[in-house]
């Protein structure tokens with residue numbers, strides 16, 4: 001008999017979220033572990049293990065169906081070890097083997113952007129979609145493709161660095177990773193935060209984007225114009241992704257998706273204006289549904305039957 005409870009681990013640079021998930025994709029309980037500067041892999045894994053122990057103890061669960069681990073970097077072909085992440089202490093560690101041994105159940109890694117897309121495909125706004133393209137507009141811009149329920153990976157990591165597609169010819173600036181005039185240089189969360197601070201200088205501590213989203217929701221023209229501009233850049237890139245992958249459905253998630261239809265509409269309209277009609281006429285563009293929970297749910301989904 002298959003145990004009907006799973007653990008989803010969503011590893012992030014700032015904190016790691018761990019959830020107890022049932023077979024319907026519901027998160028029954030969760031733990032959050034803040035990242036600590038300079039902490040080694042042993043301590044980090046011990047904290048993960050303790051968090052899982054607490055979840056199992058409180059829910060009185062004796063046996064797990066599996067542990068899925070969303071990893072913010074590249075995944076090696078055996079799905080046990082990750083590389084090139086923003087949590088360098090965990091790079092090269094056989095995380096899946098270690099957690100599998102500790103909890104006596106299958107464990108497996110998945111790229112974190114892929115985890116979000118898988119969660120939406122199985123339990124969210126992308127249910128049953130044949131070719132699902134997921135855009136996560138967060139600090140960067142993640143691009144994942146799910147084909148017939150499986151992530152389509154380039155280089156063991158979602159669609160590689162598709163968020164760095166080069167678009168800007170006039171006065172290009174460099175993105176944080178060093179390319180010149182890419183999508184992330186103009187429309188990632190990091191780029192939008194910088195622009196938003198020019199209008200909302202009072203919003204210190206990385207919250208100018210939140211102020212921007214609130215102003216857009218209130219119908220303020222300058223905020224709507226900034227969201228529309230970001231949407232146009234993302235839509236231009238989406239036109240190319242649609243020409244390559246012809247997705248049936250494009251989902252938009254991540255922090256900036258709090259701007260809602262003003263962002264989705266701008267992305268859709270620009271993509272439709274630019275792409276080959278054949279590749280995009282029947283493509284739907286909608287908001288993702290699962291928000292920040294998608295990382296936990298999608299990680300758990302990779303160890304579900």
Ligand SMILES: [Zn+2]
Nearest residue numbers: 164175179182
């Ligand atoms: Zn770039």
